[in-house]
Ligand SMILES: Cc1cc2nc3c(=O)[nH]c(=O)nc-3n(C[C@H](O)[C@H](O)[C@H](O)COP(=O)(O)OP(=O)(O)OC[C@H]3O[C@@H](n4cnc5c(N)ncnc54)[C@H](O)[C@@H]3O)c2cc1C
């Protein structure tokens with residue numbers, strides 16, 4: 001008993017604050033992952049996000065064929081959030097492979113993919129499997145959950161439990177890379193979807209994508225602002241919903257959860273972890289706090305943990321369930 | 323999103339129209355607007371004047387052709403000012419502006435501001451042929467001197483802008499303290515290289531395919547920088563350090579194309 005007490009005291013005094021993480025065996029300097037679709041078009045863009053403090057980065061979601069995406073405006077600011085309808089613009093799998101080949105930084109690279117059905121997802125996964133060495137990617141993320149692109153994600157029912165399971169299984173059969181299933185906070189049955197994705201071979205759950213779709217109308221012109229008229233909500237406004245979804249999924253699965261949606265400060269990231277997330281996804285904060293967002297969030301996490309004597313992230317994960 | 327009324331529309335050349343609004347905007351030369359035509363699209367446009375707020379638009383496609391149909395009294399909506407503009411340092415006595423195509427528009431705004439701050443301003447404007455030259459008359463009013471070059475020699479010196487730029491950079495009497503360029507990227511590359519050689523500070527207003535204008539979507543990435551938020555004005559030395567400057571651009575899908 002005394003021995004344990006002494007050991008705890010020593011820990012308190014000499015153990016440094018450690019917020020590093022392992023993502024499928026690869027070290028991350030902090031638990032913050034750049035969310036897909038933010039600055040993820042170019043390799044140089046992701047390099048500078050990593051340089052600016054992200055623990056891991058995710059590419060813009062890519063499809064088999066090139067896509068121009070929706071007409072502009074593609075993003076409009078709203079109270080405490082952004083509304084976006086980019087529409088999965090990307091140069092297609094071959095363009096993306098040539099763009100991202102030779103990722104050299106230590107921060108893990110996650111490649112996000114979108115398909116019309118499980119066959120397309122499987123084809124994309126097979127191409128990534130063939131190129132995983134030259135790409136140097138750590139995981140594949142399945143974007144099952146975009147709320148504003150016809151034929152994909154929520155608009156194609158892909159975030160529903162059965163579809164999520166079917167797509168994850170098809171991808172699992174084509175690759176040995178870890179799979180992250182990115183689900184939707186807008187679709188009922190998200191807990192079941194997480195469970196079925198895990199059963200089908202997912203290695204982690206990302207909860208989640210943008211919320212909605214929503215709409216903003218410019219009253220001077222009497223027209224919806226976004227080119228696609230509606231779009232997904234992100235940023236601080238959606239955080240309570242993302243936190244609740246993460247909380248419920250944490251209880252239901254045994255794989256790590258990435259909590260994404262409205263993480264804007266270090267305190268927000270800690271809230272996500274208390275709900276059960278092992279990692280925090282960060283997207284819109286790049287707008288609200290600038291390219292230095294990751295450094296700021298990491299600094300705030302450290303300061304908060306230090307003040308309260310927390311030494312490790314695992315002491316925070318899921319505490320809201322106790 | 324703001325909405326104003328069109329006050330005046332003027333033809334600059336066969337391709338370019340200048341649209342004046344019934345409003346003004348607090349902004350810097352080199353900053354831009356995202357101009358929105360409801361139901362059609364939204365595109366980046368340089369600010370050609372702050373008071374009255376003015377843009378000059380080349381008719382090249384879907385949105386720009388709609389902008390060419392605007393009449394006095396029509397509504398125009400925009401977001402902005404966006405991006406970082408030109409920086410003029412205290413103590414610069416003389417500056418040189420180099421423009422091509424609609425790139426001359428933001429340089430006009432810069433010339434107006436510089437001249438009102440007692441900086442001697444020279445301008446070189448290039449075009450393919452005499453009828454494509456824009457802003458020449460307006461520049462005469464706000465610069466100490468304006469030179470014109472045309473590829474076919476139909477007006478001013480025959481050749482590209484470099485003919486005049488090369489001469490002005492080594493002018494003993496009034497060597498420019500800095501050079502500002504906006505226009506076709508190959509032109510800006512040549513200007514940047516010459517300024518480097520003569521050790522004259524140089525700023526360029528660069529263009530990439532922009533979607534959000536907020537530094538979020540990543541479409542306008544240039545060597546890890548967002549042109550919409552970190553630019554569009556870059557120091558020439560920073561631009562020259564980026565491999566793709568003068569070499570390639572991305573399209574709406576993000577695919578790379580040679581310039
Ligand atoms: C910072 C900045 C300032 C600009 N300032 C001016 C200006 O003052 N006057 C002016 O006439 N033009 C300006 N442009 C270019 C202008 O935004 C577009 O090229 C043009 O209006 C095309 O729109 P469109 O719908 O008519 O053409 P589209 O039918 O969409 O396409 C025609 C061509 O225009 C180019 N283009 C289209 N959309 C964009 C876009 N969002 N960003 C960049 N290039 C695009 C593409 O190369 C395309 O091939 C500027 C661009 C930038 C990035």
Ligand SMILES: Cc1cc2nc3c(=O)[nH]c(=O)nc-3n(C[C@H](O)[C@H](O)[C@H](O)COP(=O)(O)O)c2cc1C
Nearest residue numbers: 035036037061143208209234235261262282283284
């Ligand atoms: C401009 C923009 C583009 C996005 N594009 C994608 C995408 O291509 N694939 C995807 O899975 N999620 C995409 N998202 C959703 C984000 O990855 C993230 O899940 C969501 O924005 C919530 O996180 P945030 O509040 O931190 O932004 C996009 C979000 C934004 C704002």
